[in-house]
Amino acid sequence: MNQQKNILVCVTQQKTCERLILKAASLKEEFEGKCNIYVIHVARDGLKFLDNPHEGEALQYLFEISKSVGAGLFVLRSNDVISCIADFAKDKAIDCIILGGSVPARSENSFFTKLRAVIDINIDIIAIP
Secondary structure, eight states, rough: OOEEEEEEEESSSSSGGHHHHHHHHHHHHHTOOOOEEEEEEOOOOOOOGGGGGHHHHHHHHHHHHHHHHHHHHEEEEEEEEHHHHHHHHHHOOOSSSESOOOOOOOOSSSSHHHHHHOOOOOOOEEEEE
């Protein structure tokens, strides 16, 4: 692998999202370290997620995991989560997006399908159960 890759990991405020970050870290190894990992959490405008000690604790935990694999954690605010992720992906020239979820749940109303519809560049989207 000669080309630098950019991976985006989409997380919620749950500690179980650690598995998504670790999947990105394993891909980084496959790319022989020639990879940037970005971890993103999009909070809806007006939501005071840091006032909830469990959510703040989970994001702190995910921040530490991100840091341990050489990734940055970005917390953005938007009422249009899908467009926010798509814009971030375009801005950072993302090659692969890692999401939590179930691969079979690709109905027309699924997050995966809605995200795929607004991303007009060739990006692999991996849903990790």
